[in-house]
Amino acid sequence: MFILFLLLQLFPLASETLLPGRPECSLAAHSYRTNIQPGDLVIGAFLQLSEIFVTHKFSFSAKPTKVLCTLVTFRYYRHYLAFLFAVEEINRSSQILPNITLGYQIHDSCGAEPKALSGALDLMSGMKHKIPNFSCWRNNKMVGVLGDLATSTTFIMAQFLGIFRYPQISYGATDPIFNDRTQFPSFYRTIPDEEAEVDGIVQILKHFGWKWVGLIVSDDATGFRAWERLTYALASYNGCIAFSSVLKYNFHINSDHENNIFQEIEKTTANVIVLLVTIKYTYSLAHLFSMYKMPQKLWIASSFFPNVMAYRHEELETALNGSLSLIVQEGEIPTFEQFFYRFSPKANDELTRDTWEKLFNCFFSDSNSNLRYILGDTYKTCTGNETLNAADVSVYGNQNYRVTYRVYTAVYALARALHNLYSAQPLANHWDKLESLKNKVKPWQIPQSLCNEPCAPGSRKSKREGELSCCYDCIKCVDGEMSNITDAPGCSKCPEDRKSNLQRTDCIPKTITYISYMDSMGFGLTTITLILFFAVYAVFTIFLKYWHTPIVRANNQHLSCLILISLMLCSLCTLLFIGRPTQICCLLRQITFGIVFTISVSSVLAKTLTVIIAFNATKPGSKLKKYVGTQLAIILVIVCCLAEMGISVGWVASYPPYVEADMISEKDIIILQCNEGSVAFFFCIIGYIGTLALLSFIAAFLAKDFPDRFNEAKNITFSMLGFCSVWGAFVPAYLSTKGSRMVAVEIFAILSSSAGLLGCIFLPKCFIIFLRPEMNTKKLLS
Structure with missing residues (x-):
């Protein structure tokens, strides 16, 4: 309710907005890359198709500057095409929402919170001046919102949309706070929360006995929550954090910050380093690995990892070769590849037009790009008949549909919910189309990542003064004591009728002697x-x-x-x-x-x-x-x-x-x-x-x-x-x-x-x- 109160203070009253003339105070308009398609029912979509190019800290004493975004990034562009494909597929289907046409209004959120909130207001009011809970759309029924990829933008939209009970389905937000049905009564997502990912990484560390690990987290609430949860989980089996670094977000180079992180990585004795950063920080991480020759380490990452690998760079690929990553299970999207490669831009689809100009190094004749005017007559004109073949897109990463499939699933989840409302039929199970994840990992040498070598059976741990519990010395058990486990906290005394063997790993019966006729x-x-x-x-x-x-x-x-x-x-x-x-x-x-x-x-x-x-x-x-x-x-x-x-x-x-x-x-x-x-x-x-x-x-x-x-x-x-x-x-x-x-x-x-x-x-x-x-x-x- 605080958000609503704040917005009401900032926005002019609805009655004043309807009067002629410019209101004394109004929310500044934001420009978006959009694609709007009318329909009987309209789905709003906030898809992160580009990244923030310039950000400014809010001083609350001056008017914030506009957010500048990069061109549409191709690895995000697939999410956009999956959304269009799912809507077209549903509109053609006679099994889901027959005789009902789905429309959409797609916004590029750019991963920026101001654009996400402004876009949510645009969806609800439908006019230039934003009026909460008052829609100027004609014959346009907004039934739900899909988005966003980043937790930060999803959170600010969910706070606002939840007030009016608009259903929202995210395909990338992992913050466990969204599980709170009181605060977010109409929020859903097609991805597990981040706690499941951290717990999964802990299981990997525990399985391989890695107790001495480094940690790099993103400079946001998600990163710090992951740091706390991982530290606590490691302590439960006597593991320790060798070092922890916070990766700050900056699209531009920050050499001092990157160098500090590199120094931590270079001097650590940990052979395993965990990467827990949100998708917003993938560029910063990719830049770090591209600029420095990283030492040979085993990297374990959450499901954001494929986005880092999309940045093709020799140093990056060399450093991350052999790493482990959690991934969200991908599913099959039938006939999507054919749709993908035959897709061409339409006149009102500025998102695809921007992507086309970037992919084919050309400009449409009616393009408003500043670069077109700089190049003059030297530029190549886009015809719109170009096709996306494998050669054109291979430089942007592998064709994996894990995030893409989550977008596709989110559209179907909303459509099936609407279908059930219209037909009052039980919810069909769309997940039966998923295939089991196949394990194709080849045998490999498992590295050790410990502060020191584990204490072998026959010895015990002795804590080093002034150091973490993961760092200890190994003291061999004295005669008459034994330990038969690795990293034994102490040695067990043998019974009186037994003695320890030479290795101190077992108690064996003592030799019984007496004055025998044979000795x-x-x-x-x-x-x-x-x-x-x-x-x-x-x-x-x-x-x-x-x-x-x-x-x-x-x-x-x-x-x-x-x-x-x-x-x-x-x-x-x-x-x-x-x-x-x-x-x-x-x-x-x-x-x-x-x-x-x-x-x-x-x-x-x-x-x-x-x-x-x-x-x-x-x-x-x-x-x-x-x-x-x-x-x-x-x-x-x-x-x-x-x-x-x-x-x-x-x-x-x-x-x-x-x-x-x-x-x-x-x-x-x-x-x-x-x-x-x-x-x-x-x-x-x-x-x-x-x-x-x-x-x-x-x-x-x-x-x-x-x-x-x-x-x-x-x-x-x-x-x-x-x-x-x-x-x-x-x-x-x-x-x-x-x-x-x-x-x-x-x-x-x-x-x-x-x-x-x-x-x-x-x-x-x-x-x-x-x-x-x-x-x-x-x-x-x-």
């Missing part, structure tokens, strides 16, 4: 165990063979055999420590080791005490005679073993050992081992055996000075000294090691202490048996 350590320990076992067994066999010899019978031969048997069992019990741990092995190995070693050490203690008692029993009046013999020794061994068994039962009952997977000691390895359940009970057994060994050492040390026939005490002293040294060193070594090395340390302690007992106590006897048989006599021992 070098396990094989070596097993070999030593078997050697020791057979060595003890050999000594045991020797003792059995020489059972009745003095050297074997001396110092209680039964205890000697018991010690040898326990040493064989000690060596074999180490095999429980080798191999894959099981629950039974974990329960048996420490208990077996403790009991067998207790038997061995307690037997040595009993042997030493037997020697001491036997020596002291020979003294007169000694009461120890009743303790001489094997009975005391056997009781002592049994009591010591029962105490050890009591400790073991308490251990198993309260804190039984169990199988444990150690994932901490070795970073990339799972060590299967036996957890002792209670370290206190384990060292209690070690301490108990150590106590027995210490007592044996003390007893043997006291008996070392007995006569030579009882010199076994010296051997026991050295064996217990070695035994205590081994197990004394075992404790700190065991506590300072982890994993499989703990088991190896214990096996080594068992084998070395067993070998010490064997070597110190029994090998000297074997030496006498085989190498000093003369010493193995009763005479020498008595």
Whole structure:
């Protein structure tokens, strides 16, 4: 309503206009290129057939100068012919508006808002002085308006025409504001709005993973809306705008502005640049690409792009080769090409006459062109019989009918609406004539357009301080973490039983390890165990063979055999420590080791005490005679073993050992081992055996000075000294090691202490048996 109020203030009152004489204030008349054809029903059409040549800013303090336009541009001239063709086709048809002739009044809007508004007033009033809502047309029914191509001119017409509910169909305006039915109740269009185009471009960028893009927009509301929508959409998938430039409209050269845009394009690291400009700015864009040698980039444009390519220039075509563009689906216009090439100018068709003079470099004899008078007699006269063949129009671009088809469709939409009003029949579907869009794009190498290369799987993004979120460094995941996607925001920690592979792209199972019979350590320990076992067994066999010899019978031969048997069992019990741990092995190995070693050490203690008692029993009046013999020794061994068994039962009952997977000691390895359940009970057994060994050492040390026939005490002293040294060193070594090395340390302690007992106590006897048989006599021992 504000527009209407403003117009009423500017225009003279209708009553004053009808009076003779010139009104004090009137709207300045604009000159148009027009084509008027009367009819029963008249369609007004505003088609942009030329471009603004000179524009001035409105100061609102002085009268604006007139808008100057270029000659009719051929790529727009096809829209004009499509309009004429559609009207003629409908007038010939018996299916649409039979017995009704459509007329038209066509204006060249020139893409200028003043001409668009002035022309809309002319359509409604029909006279030189414009009177809103008052028509001076005779027998002329204006039923609707078609136009315009540019959003700016369409908008100003829609505001005015919507007041009087005149239907308006645009074939090029993409502004989403036209979707507002309250503000534009009678506005329609045959093109999607610009939001759909921006969303389409975003889908392309997202599909190819282009997150670092440049942006050039037109210096109008459409450009800034597109900039906001694209920026927001890019941020939704972590994309960024590398640079953004505003393309200003100027038909003439503005070298500073163009150079600034070129500098932005040249220095950017983005390989993809989006062009979102309206059709009004196509010349400015074409001029920019024609004047500068653009770097190799991939350009993505909205549906205005074919209009840019219509400007034939080598630099332009080279720079834009391989670009992507959204296009509005074109449809078939049957027999339009025949109409196009046989068309010739009519006397009242100044639009075609201007085009003819431009195409054929001639002038009509009645032409008012200033250039005709300048050239004088040197000009060529247009006959009107010239024809549009392919050679004449090829320089103006390819014959695509996308925009042309939208004009054709708009005329038919208005005609079918009128037909339905007259016949009250359902609206026919004209779109069934469209063909499916065929994809003819050949395979090509998809370029990358990112601020930096994407972070490969196995790494994570690390934001650079002070830069956009699209610019980041790639940090490789640390050991134990992984990422299996590109541009991962962070690395995921692997579960405890898994480790990251070398590429840090997956978590793989950790290697399970234990002391196996097959690995070098396990094989070596097993070999030593078997050697020791057979060595003890050999000594045991020797003792059995020489059972009745003095050297074997001396110092209680039964205890000697018991010690040898326990040493064989000690060596074999180490095999429980080798191999894959099981629950039974974990329960048996420490208990077996403790009991067998207790038997061995307690037997040595009993042997030493037997020697001491036997020596002291020979003294007169000694009461120890009743303790001489094997009975005391056997009781002592049994009591010591029962105490050890009591400790073991308490251990198993309260804190039984169990199988444990150690994932901490070795970073990339799972060590299967036996957890002792209670370290206190384990060292209690070690301490108990150590106590027995210490007592044996003390007893043997006291008996070392007995006569030579009882010199076994010296051997026991050295064996217990070695035994205590081994197990004394075992404790700190065991506590300072982890994993499989703990088991190896214990096996080594068992084998070395067993070998010490064997070597110190029994090998000297074997030496006498085989190498000093003369010493193995009763005479020498008595």
